[in-house]
Amino acid sequence: MEKILLEYRNLINKELEKNIAPEKPEILFEAMRYSVFAGGKRARPLFMMAVCDSLGGNIKQCLPFAAAIEMIHTYSLIHDDLPAMDNDDYRRGKLTNHKVYGEAMAILAGDALLNRAFEIIAEECCNNLNIGNMYAFRYLTVAAGACGMIGGQAADILSEGQDIDMREILFIHKKKTSALFCAALNMGAALAGAGIDKIKRITALGEKIGLAFQIRDDILDITSTQEILGKPVNSDMRNKKNTYVSLFGMEKTNGDYKILSAQIYSEIKNIFGDNNILYYLVSKILDRDK
Amino acid sequence: MEKILLEYRNLINKELEKNIAPEKPEILFEAMRYSVFAGGKRARPLFMMAVCDSLGGNIKQCLPFAAAIEMIHTYSLIHDDLPAMDNDDYRRGKLTNHKVYGEAMAILAGDALLNRAFEIIAEECCNNLNIGNMYAFRYLTVAAGACGMIGGQAADILSEGQDIDMREILFIHKKKTSALFCAALNMGAALAGAGIDKIKRITALGEKIGLAFQIRDDILDITSTQEILGKPVNSDMRNKKNTYVSLFGMEKTNGDYKILSAQIYSEIKNIFGDNNILYYLVSKILDRDK
Numbered sequence: 263m264e265k266i267l268l269e270y271r272n273l274i275n276k277e278l279e280k281n282i283a284p285e286k287p288e289i290l291f292e293a294m295r296y297s298v299f300a301g302g303k304r305a306r307p308l309f310m311m312a313v314c315d316s317l318g319g320n321i322k323q324c325l326p327f328a329a330a331i332e333m334i335h336t337y338s339l340i341h342d343d344l345p346a347m348d349n350d351d352y353r354r355g356k357l358t359n360h361k362v363y364g365e366a367m368a369i370l371a372g373d374a375l376l377n378r379a380f381e382i383i384a385e386e387c388c389n390n391l392n393i394g395n396m397y398a399f400r401y402l403t404v405a406a407g408a409c410g411m412i413g414g415q416a417a418d419i420l421s422e423g424q425d426i427d428m429r430e431i432l433f434i435h436k437k438k439t440s441a442l443f444c445a446a447l448n449m450g451a452a453l454a455g456a457g458i459d460k461i462k463r464i465t466a467l468g469e470k471i472g473l474a475f476q477i478r479d480d481i482l483d484i485t486s487t488q489e490i491l492g493k494p495v496n497s498d499m500r501n502k503k504n505t506y507v508s509l510f511g512m513e514k515t516n517g518d519y520k521i522l523s524a525q526i527y528s529e530i531k532n533i534f535g536d537n538n539i540l541y542y543l544v545s546k547i548l549d550r551d552k
Numbered sequence: 553m554e555k556i557l558l559e560y561r562n563l564i565n566k567e568l569e570k571n572i573a574p575e576k577p578e579i580l581f582e583a584m585r586y587s588v589f590a591g592g593k594r595a596r597p598l599f600m601m602a603v604c605d606s607l608g609g610n611i612k613q614c615l616p617f618a619a620a621i622e623m624i625h626t627y628s629l630i631h632d633d634l635p636a637m638d639n640d641d642y643r644r645g646k647l648t649n650h651k652v653y654g655e656a657m658a659i660l661a662g663d664a665l666l667n668r669a670f671e672i673i674a675e676e677c678c679n680n681l682n683i684g685n686m687y688a689f690r691y692l693t694v695a696a697g698a699c700g701m702i703g704g705q706a707a708d709i710l711s712e713g714q715d716i717d718m719r720e721i722l723f724i725h726k727k728k729t730s731a732l733f734c735a736a737l738n739m740g741a742a743l744a745g746a747g748i749d750k751i752k753r754i755t756a757l758g759e760k761i762g763l764a765f766q767i768r769d770d771i772l773d774i775t776s777t778q779e780i781l782g783k784p785v786n787s788d789m790r791n792k793k794n795t796y797v798s799l800f801g802m803e804k805t806n807g808d809y810k811i812l813s814a815q816i817y818s819e820i821k822n823i824f825g826d827n828n829i830l831y832y833l834v835s836k837i838l839d840r841d842k
Binding site for chain 1: 575576577579580581584627631634636637654655656657659660662663664666667668670671673674675677678681683686687689690692693694696697698699702703705706707709710
């Protein structure tokens with residue numbers, strides 16, 4: 263299984279490399295490449311390919327969309343790190359984009375990555391006019407937008423320093439993190455030609471995986487170290503961020519996390535059968551220590 | 553002719569209204585709507601529809617793309633006005649987005665408008681799977697991206713306070729302004745089902761119109777007043793921007809502008825025949841005083 267994931271990751275990195283080859287203006291492309299090749303886990307594209315593969319689809323069809331979703335994830339990190347937003351200096355053990363290239367170029371590099379994601383998809387759609395591509399395109403746009411990831415980031419920023427309840431925190435998690443995970447899973451399913459009933463079940467699964475991923479992030483922000491994590495720990499507390507942990511404490515969070523994980527594993531077996539690559543990938547992501 | 557343009561503009565505004573109806577988080581949508589409905593000329597969508605109409609296409613097919621290109625234009629203004637970029641306080645006689653909603657929300661509102669443009673297109677492509685839609689989508693992505701508008705803005709920022717030559721200034725104009733104008737024209741042609749030879753001629757025309765539009769902007773920045781323009785004049789000089797005027801002086805700029813305009817009018821007649829809506833629209837845009 264590990265070998266398959268390595269092969270996926272190689273394909274994703276080659277596709278990214280192909281689609282942001284340096285051009286003029288050089289500094290803009292350098293800034294885009296700096297963050298895309300800063301050691302990301304490629305979790306979202308890996309999920310997309312694992313679902314497509316587990317449903318018997320051809321993973322090569324995922325590649326343009328895999329590169330696109332990774333670029334969208336990367337642009338969101340660049341913009342989130344800006345002084346006007348979370349004001350973070352480090353990300354994945356390296357200086358954040360604006361710390362290296364300045365704020366103006368970081369904003370533009372983010373914009374350019376978001377736009378480039380759709381350039382890649384447009385080219386693919388012109389070359390292969392099929393409904394699976396259209397639905398994959400649509401899932402991505404909705405998940406990344408004002409009613410998805412961007413809306414979650416806005417709600418998160420607006421809630422800083424405020425007392426918010428469980429419903430609001432779940433709203434933020436669902437939009438900010440789960441939306442793009444769900445999209446990754448749904449896109450893999452659409453590209454494998456899955457029907458609407460299967461996609462509905464996969465959407466529900468994706469929401470749970472996204473929530474688990476975010477809770478794991480929040481736990482690690484407290485229990486890990488800067489050396490392992492590659493970014494300062496306790497940043498949520500410093501920024502007065504509302505997280506699952508800050509709201510419910512570590513004990514309940516750990517307990518809920520275990521229940522959620524068990525549900526996820528069971529649902530994956532139900533949908534995809536035993537011994538599939540998605541199961542293996544999820545176990546790696548949920549048990550990660552960075 | 554004026555009545556036709558009014559009808560176009562009404563259709564564009566309705567399409568925009570439909571596609572950014574207020575949702576949660578309210579402030580994000582308010583910020584998006586603030587700039588989209590701040591009195592823009594709708595020049596790019598009007599060009600798209602005028603070309604489609606002049607080629608015998610159905611302008612209704614343009615509407616999702618018309619809303620999309622206007623949103624992309626609007627997001628670029630929001631981000632360009634940010635303190636880290638051009639640092640402008642006024643735009644179209646109103647406070648700029650970040651002056652009203654703060655920097656974080658202005659960055660997110662811009663991101664959300666760029667993303668929403670592609671949400672609209674994705675929905676349209678799912679509903680109407682045809683090659684004209686795909687090409688219109690592709691023209692837009694390339695023109696708006698790192699090798700188009702964003703690249704032009706990056707080059708513009710990098711050139712501030714530097715001595716640059718005519719070639720470089722034309723590169724910036726071509727990318728920053730012409731690219732999106734060209735795309736508007738090409739999209740209208742693709743949506744009307746035009747062939748590749750016609751589109752090539754329209755691309756060349758679009759580049760000229762875009763350049764003329766930008767030169768007119770630079771002239772008005774010097775010769776107009778804040779009352780008429782709705783934003784401070786002489787901002788290029790203050791920001792040490794390289795413009796056609798700063799490089800060649802007002803006399804040569806005016807002369808070149810006249811020659812360029814004459815070429816544009818003649819080429820429109822050649823491609824689209826006499827007495828068409830595009831000719832009328834171009835004359836209004838090129839002779840504008842704000």
